[in-house]
Amino acid sequence: KAPRRGSDRIHSSVNRPDSKPARSLPLFFKKQLRRYRVKRESEKSWSYQAESEIEKTEIKMAIPETERHRGRARPAVVARVPLRRLLRVASVACGIQFGWALQLSLLTPYVQELGIPHAWASVIWLCGPLSGLLVQPLVGHMSDRCTSRFGRRRPFIFSGAVLIAFSVLIIGHSADIGWFLGDRGNVRPRAVGAFVFGFWILDVANNMTQGPCRALLADLTGKDHRRTRVANAYFSLFMAVGNVLGFATGSYNGWFKIFPFTYTSACNANCANLKSAFFIDIVFIAITTYISIAAAQEVPLVSSDRSTPIVEDGPGTSGHAEEAFLWELFGTIRYFSGPIWVILLVTALTWIGWFPFLLFDTDWMGREIYGGEPNQGPNYSTGVRMGALGLMLNSVVLGITSVLMEKLCRKWGAGFIWGISNILMALCFIAMLVLTFVAKSVHTEGHALPPDGIVITALLIFAILGLPLAITYSVPYALISTRIESLGLGQGLSMGVLNLAIVIPQVVVSLGSGPWDQLFGGGNSPAFAVAALAAFASGLTAILAIPRSGPQKPRGLT
Structure with a gap:
């Protein structure tokens, strides 16, 4: 064959x-x-994967060469953190927000009692946005690389809490410091100087603490987007609790009787109440900070170089580290995708809306609703305390909304909920403008105090604003933390990037709101009109431009 x-x-x-x-x-x-x-198809597939890796490498090349090739610290793998522990970690927000509530409700009226005109009171708040512009991104960058045996975030949280306690002591004793240095008249420049110094330290400390707190929650939840939203909702819930306690403390006018040593020749009853409230704040921030850092059990970074310092910088002086930070921050901005830019834009417009309210809420109640002026009769002080009560109601609604937020976002989409809440915020600001007009017409008729109907309506507006405020405190952070991972940024630096979209509008409002109000005859109405327009624009942008995901089925969380 x-x-x-x-x-x-x-x-x-x-x-x-x-x-x-x-x-x-x-x-x-x-x-x-x-x-x-x-064979050709497999080669094409390999080539596509290689190009994808090259794109990721190009993003990282925004960091200087000396920084990329050093022995970088690597985060150790951690187990899934139970939700009850996330709840305890988020509790530090309660202590931070307690002091922030006192700052919001009492310090703008107090600095006017020290002699600062209303038109320039907003400029005092400029130090907060300026410190946040640099401090929070820099602290986030440093905490991403911290190799301390106590973890990456906890050293910064503890240091920030210590600075908060130090700063509120200075603010509470600013009148006494001014008296000791020679202040005797109605305008007390030395007391104002001490106040501004303490205020600046307080804002630095707030930014130094809050960014690492949120980054720590993002670290503990990993890439689970739903758990990240839940952790941020916990954070927002504790912020609401801190607000309730802080505003309730600020609305009570008898603290100087409980702490009689706070009443001095330089410090009247209002000043003594402020000083006493800050003593309570020190105790509160100490307790919540301990609970949070004890529950975190943060795993330190694993460094390939045992001689590496606690915060890994580039070789040389700290200037190299700062240069590396700026390169990494601004070098990665050009790689942001469209949805990230939309989130930053909506955040900026949202805070143009919020900041006039946060600056002048109690001042609006004292001036426009009660018709008072600082250091000119009891009406203004009564209105300020009533405004603090309204902010307490605001925080109650904020807390309830924080509990329901996860279900709302899961059903309707986070972007849609954010947009609707901002439109509601705009409607509330418009209602405040209408109520201002009605209250002024009542005061011109000779009434000493406003009718109960006007006061109740003002308190109701304050309470309703708690709903959009809860969304603002939670949803943007969850959206940015889940979308920025692909750029290779650490969670600390990602929170710093979002913070830029918050503080830059605050700088604009701080510089412009006082002269803007003065241009239209004084008062707070012109700033609230701009706030309403910005809030409405941000709401429409969020609804139309942020992609909506379909309804998600609930999954078990442990």
């Missing part, structure tokens, strides 16, 4: 019947062509 040809051997290996050589030759070439095509 004649030997088989090569093509026949191929067919026999696959159990094909013998065929004529003239017909088997094309089948052989077809099979070889098929193999060639499979």
Whole structure:
């Protein structure tokens, strides 16, 4: 029998019947062509993956060469953190927000009692946005690289809490410091100087603490987007609790009787109440900070170089580290995708809306609703305390909304909920403008105090504003933390990037709101009108531009 040809051997290996050589030759070439095509497809797939890796590498090349090739610290793998522990970690927000509530409700009226005109009171708040512009991104960058045995975030949280306690002591004793240095008149420049110094330290400390707190929650939840939203909702809930306690403390006018040593020749009853409230704040921030850092059990970064300092900088002086930070921050901004820019834009417009309210809420109640002026009768002080009560109601609604937020976002989408809440905020600001007009018409008729209907309406507006405020405190952070991971940024630096979209509008409002109000005859109405427009624009942008995800089925969380 004649030997088989090569093509026949191929067919026999696959159990094909013998065929004529003239017909088997094309089948052989077809099979070889098929193999060639499979090989080419695999090469294309490999090439696509390689290009994807090159793109990721190009993003990282925004960091200087000396920083990229050093022995960088690597985060250790941590186990899934139970929600009850996340709840305890988020509790530090309660202590931070307690002091922030006192700051919001009492310090704008207090600095006017020290002699600062209303038109310039907002400039005092400029130090907060300016410190946040640099401090929070820099602290986030440093905490991403911190190799302390206590963890990456906890050293910064503890240091910030200590600075908060130090700063509120200075603010509470600013009148006494001014008296000691020679202040005797109605305008007390030395007391104002001490106040501004303490205020600046307080804002630095708030930014130094809050960013690492949120970054710590993002670290503990990993890439689970739903758990990240839940953790931020916990944070927002504790902010609401801190607000309730802080505003309730600020609305009570008898603290100087409980702490009689706070009442001095330089410090009247309002000043003594402020000083006493800050003593309570120190105790509160100490307790909540301990609970949070004890529950975190943060795993330190694993450094490849044992001689690496606690915060890994580039070789040389701290200037190199600062340069690396700026390169990494601004170098990665150009790689932001469209949804990230939309989130930053909506955040900026949202805070143009919020900041006039946060600056002048109690001042609006004292001036426009009660018709008072600082240091000119009891109406203004009564209005300020009533405004603090309204802010307490605001915080109650904020807390309830924080509990329901996860279900709302899961059903309707986070962007849609954010947009609707901002439109509601705009409607509330418009209602405040209408109520201002009504209250002024009542005061012109000679009434000493406003009717109960006007006061109740003002308190109701304050309470309703708690709903959009809860969304503002939670949803943007969850959205940015889940979308910025692809850029290779640490959670600390990602929170710093979002913070830029918050503090830059605050700088604009701080510089412009006082002169803007003065241009239209004083008062707070012009700033609230701008706030309403910005809030409405941010709401429409969020609804139309932030992609909506479909309804998600609830999953078990432990």
